[in-house]
Structures are given as C-alpha cells and as structure tokens.
Amino acid sequence: MMLEIEGAVRDYGGIRALDGLSVDVGEGEIHAIVGLNGAGKTTAMKAVVGQARLDAGTVRLFGVPAQDADARVHARLGVTIDRPFGYPELTVRANVVMAARLHGMDPDAAHDAADAWISRLLLDRWAGRPARGLSLGNRQRLGLACAVAHDPDLLVLDEPTGALDPAGVLLLRDVLLGVAGRGAGVLVSSHHLDEVSRVADRITVVHAGRVVGALTPGERDLERRFFDVVRDWDRSHPVAEAR
Amino acid sequence: MRTALALALATFTRSLTARVCTALAVLATPVFATAMVWLSRSGLVTGPSAVKFEPLADGPAAVAAATLSGQILTVVMVLATGFAAAWLFGREWADGTFGGLFALPVNRSTVATAKMVVLATWVLACTLLAVALTALGIALAHGPLTGDALMALLRAAVAAALMGALGLPFGWVAVRFRGYLGAVGGIIAVTAVSQILAGVGLGRWVPYVAPALWAGSGGADAARTVGALQLGWGLVFAGLGAAAAVRAFARARLD
Numbered sequence: 001m002m003l004e005i006e007g008a009v010r011d012y013g014g015i016r017a018l019d020g021l022s023v024d025v026g027e028g029e030i031h032a033i034v035g036l037n038g039a040g041k042t043t044a045m046k047a048v049v050g051q052a053r054l055d056a057g058t059v060r061l062f063g064v065p066a067q068d069a070d071a072r073v074h075a076r077l078g079v080t081i082d083r084p085f086g087y088p089e090l091t092v093r094a095n096v097v098m099a100a101r102l103h104g105m106d107p108d109a110a111h112d113a114a115d116a117w118i119s120r121l122l123l124d125r126w127a128g129r130p131a132r133g134l135s136l137g138n139r140q141r142l143g144l145a146c147a148v149a150h151d152p153d154l155l156v157l158d159e160p161t162g163a164l165d166p167a168g169v170l171l172l173r174d175v176l177l178g179v180a181g182r183g184a185g186v187l188v189s190s191h192h193l194d195e196v197s198r199v200a201d202r203i204t205v206v207h208a209g210r211v212v213g214a215l216t217p218g219e220r221d222l223e224r225r226f227f228d229v230v231r232d233w234d235r236s237h238p239v240a241e242a243r
Numbered sequence: 244m245r246t247a248l249a250l251a252l253a254t255f256t257r258s259l260t261a262r263v264c265t266a267l268a269v270l271a272t273p274v275f276a277t278a279m280v281w282l283s284r285s286g287l288v289t290g291p292s293a294v295k296f297e298p299l300a301d302g303p304a305a306v307a308a309a310t311l312s313g314q315i316l317t318v319v320m321v322l323a324t325g326f327a328a329a330w331l332f333g334r335e336w337a338d339g340t341f342g343g344l345f346a347l348p349v350n351r352s353t354v355a356t357a358k359m360v361v362l363a364t365w366v367l368a369c370t371l372l373a374v375a376l377t378a379l380g381i382a383l384a385h386g387p388l389t390g391d392a393l394m395a396l397l398r399a400a401v402a403a404a405l406m407g408a409l410g411l412p413f414g415w416v417a418v419r420f421r422g423y424l425g426a427v428g429g430i431i432a433v434t435a436v437s438q439i440l441a442g443v444g445l446g447r448w449v450p451y452v453a454p455a456l457w458a459g460s461g462g463a464d465a466a467r468t469v470g471a472l473q474l475g476w477g478l479v480f481a482g483l484g485a486a487a488a489v490r491a492f493a494r495a496r497l498d
Contacts, residue, residue: 086340
C-alpha cells in the first residue's frame with residue numbers, strides 16, 4: 001500500500017474531527033474520499049503529512065510509520081492541503097522550481113520540470129509573474145504543479161477542484177489519470193461528486209470523522225446515492241449526529 | 244541547506260518589508276548623524292531645540308558625528324531586524340504558506356535555520372554598509388576621520404551588529420503568535436520595558452539596552468559601566484532566542 005490510515009482519532013476541544021477513520025491507497029489507484037464540510041477529510045490529510053497530530057490511530061507512508069518517515073519517503077510525496085503551495089512574491093515559475101527543489105530535485109532538473117508542468121497546466125502566460133496576481137483558480141493550478149513537478153509516488157490533494165473552471169477540472173482529471181497510470185497512488189478529497197471523483201477507482205464516503213460507506217464509480221445518480229449513505233448513517237446514529 | 248537558503252533568500256529579497264527595513268538600516272544613520280552634527284554647529288537651530296543639540300556642538304565634529312551614529316544605529320538595527328524577523332517567520336502563517344513546508348525532504352528545522360542565516364548575514368551587511376556610508380558622510384561634511392572618530396565608528400559597528408542580532412528572537416514571537424502582528428507587539432513591549440529599566444538604572448543588564456549604552460547613548464560615564472560581560476550576555480540572549488525560534492518553527496503544527 002502507498003498510504004494507510006488506520007483508526008484515526010482526533011478531538012478538537014470536545015469536537016471529534018476523526019472518529020476511527022481508516023482509508024488506504026494502493027499502487028496506481030485513485031481513491032476519492034467525499035463528504036460534507038466538516039466530515040474529517042482535511043483533518044485526515046493533515047494527519048498524513050504531520051500538519052495535525054492524531055490522538056489515536058496510525059498513518060503509514062509506503063509501509064513506513066509517518067512519524068518515522070525520512071527524507072527519502074517525503075521525496076516520494078506530493079501534497080496540496082487547505083491552501084495550495086505558492087509564495088505570493090515569487091513568480092509562478094520560481095514557485096514550481098522551489099517546490100521541486102524542496103522535494104529533492106537538483107536545480108537543473110527542477111527548472112526543466114517547472115517548464116514542463118507550467119506548459120501542461122496552461123500557466124505559460126503567468127510564468128514570469130508573481131503568484132500574488134493569480135486568480136484563485138490559477139493559484140490552484142500552481143499548487144497542483146508544485147505538488148506533481150517532482151513526479152511523486154503518492155499524491156494527496158484536498159479539494160483540488162474548489163476554484164477550478166471546467167477546463168481546469170478536465171486538466172486536473174487528466175493529470176490524475178496520468179499520475180495513476182505510471183503507478184502512483186492518489187488520494188483526493190471533495191465535498192461534492194465532481195469530475196475528479198468520477199474518474200476514481202474507489203469512492204469512499206466520509207461522515208462524522210469515519211468511513212460510512214462506499215459508492216461505485218460509474219454508477220448512475222451518484223449524488224443521490226451519496227446523500228442516501230449519509231442520511232442512513234445519521235438515522236442509525238442519532239447521538240453522533242447531535243454531537 | 245542549499246535549497247532552504249535559496250528559498251529564504253528568494254522570498255526575503257523580494258519582500259517589501261525587507262526592502263523598507265534595509266533602507267532604514269543603511270540610510271537613516273549616515274543621514275541623521277552627519278546632518279544633526281552639522282545643524283548643531285550651523286547656528287540654524289534656535290529656541291528649545293538648541294539645548295538638545297548643544298552636546299553635539301562639543302569637541303571635534305567628526306568624533307561627535309561618529310559617536311551619534313552609534314546611538315542611532317543601535318536603535319535602528321534592533322527595530323529593522325525585529326521587523327524583518329517578524330515578517331520572515333510570521334509570513335508563513337499570514338500568507339498561508341506554512342502548510343507547504345510539511346513532509347518535505349528539507350525539514351522545517353532546516354528551513355528555519357536558513358531564515359536565521361539569511362537574517363544574520365543581512366544584519367552584518369547592513370551594519371557594515373551603514374557604518375561605511377556614515378564614515379563617508381562624516382568625511383565629506385566634517386573633514387578627515389581622526390583616530391577617536393574611527394574608534395567611535397568601530398564601537399558603533401560592534402554595538403549595532405549586536406543589537407541587530409537581538410532582533411532575531413522576535414522570530415520566535417512570530418512563530419508563537421502564528422503571524423507577524425504578535426511580533427510587532429513584542430517589539431513595542433520590549434522597547435517600552437527596556438526604556439523603563441534603563442530609566443531606573445538597570446540598563447546595563449538589559450540585553451536590549453546595554454549595547455546602546457556602550458555606544459554612548461547614556462553618555463561617557465554610562466558607557467564605561469558596560470563591558471564584555473554585559474555585551475556577552477546580550478549575544479547569548481540573541482543566540483538563545485534565535486535557537487528558540489528555529490525549534491518552535493520545527494515543532495509547530497496547523498491544528
């Protein structure tokens with residue numbers, strides 16, 4: 001497995017953000033986790049990279065406990081959580097180069113990778129401009145370029161379509177298919193069943209900090225099925241819903 | 244470390260805060276030290292202000308300007324470095340860039356150390372440049388630099404570099420308060436408390452006062468009360484503060 005989250009628990013002052021959540025991602029697999037706002041998707045992803053600590057449970061990256069992961073493990077990881085990577089005063093190109101270097105690429109390779117991904121994500125027009133001038137959607141594209149420029153073996157993307165226009169969503173979908181096609185694992189979250197969720201190999205429904213069901217990619221009326229799963233869980237767990 | 248240094252340098256050199264702080268650190272001292280001594284001897288200053296300018300009119304002009312430069316530069320350097328450190332660390336929260344520094348082969352401890360290296364190098368460069376420009380200004384406005392004036396400038400450089408180093412711990416305040424506003428408040432608080440302690444005669448044991456006293460801010464008698472022990476304590480305090488900032492940055496999370 002590229003990523004395993006097992007029994008993750010996290011309390012924030014009495015509010016349980018994660019309640020035994022378990023999710024994994026295999027080689028070459030796109031695993032989408034979908035859930036309403038506050039379901040625990042972002043907290044789970046933060047725990048993967050150490051942005052948030054867990055009260056209980058484990059995270060393993062490529063079979064290595066996350067707390068023991070060294071530079072070689074981290075070099076295989078590409079992440080964008082909450083806010084996409086990007087220093088506002090640096091140009092788009094400088095940001096991608098810097099992200100690739102921070103993931104262990106040498107400067108020459110980082111420049112080549114940056115040029116390739118800027119072109120692939122149609123950011124050429126803004127390549128020499130400071131990131132602060134980008135629209136939200138283009139910042140999201142920049143964040144994606146920064147996450148994938150070093151060819152990671154595991155990609156963790158939190159709500160990557162939030163600000164993208166339809167063309168951007170299609171670009172992202174193609175990137176994810178390409179990344180998974182070369183054997184990398186992808187964990188992607190969304191609060192709605194967008195285009196990205198639809199290309200996933202697995203769709204897991206997260207609610208109240210735990211996995212409450214699964215959807216079959218490609219099945220009809222995914223949106224209704226999602227709400228059915230959430231409602232069924234709420235009905236059978238009235239106390240947890242109130243909390 | 245090379246990558247972390249490249250990141251710290253790239254962001255710092257493109258920052259408006261760093262540019263403003265650099266201009267303040269490098270230009271304020273030569274302009275004010277030279278001009279105030281010239282004004283004190285020009286006869287243009289009259290009324291209550293003339294009393295304030297009176298001490299600057301004593302003795303050789305070059306020595307007076309060099310001594311004054313130490314008093315100005317020590318204050319300027321701690322403020323400029325404090326704001327620069329507050330920005331360089333606090334911006335990671337204010338701009339939401341901190342999250343991108345997790346789970347990287349270049350760890351956050353290295354990133355923070357690189358920030359400190361860039362800041363310390365900047366302190367030394369600004370100090371040397373400010374003193375060099377001050378020497379040039381004094382030579383042009385008041386004639387050749389004598390031995391006493393050169394000694395005063397040397398003392399100004401050492402005291403200013405030390406006060407600059409004492410700005411580094413404000414990086415720790417920025418990390419603890421997750422942004423630069425807390426550090427700005429810290430700079431104001433430290434300045435106020437230092438002034439109060441100096442006012443009751445404890446200044447030589449206050450890291451943020453001793454270098455300025457040694458540079459002549461409290462007069463020649465007060466300068467003689469500060470020695471290697473007090474200055475060394477200031478250097479240790481700066482080092483501890485910088486190390487605390489690095490440690491706090493490496494251990495901070497986003498939950």
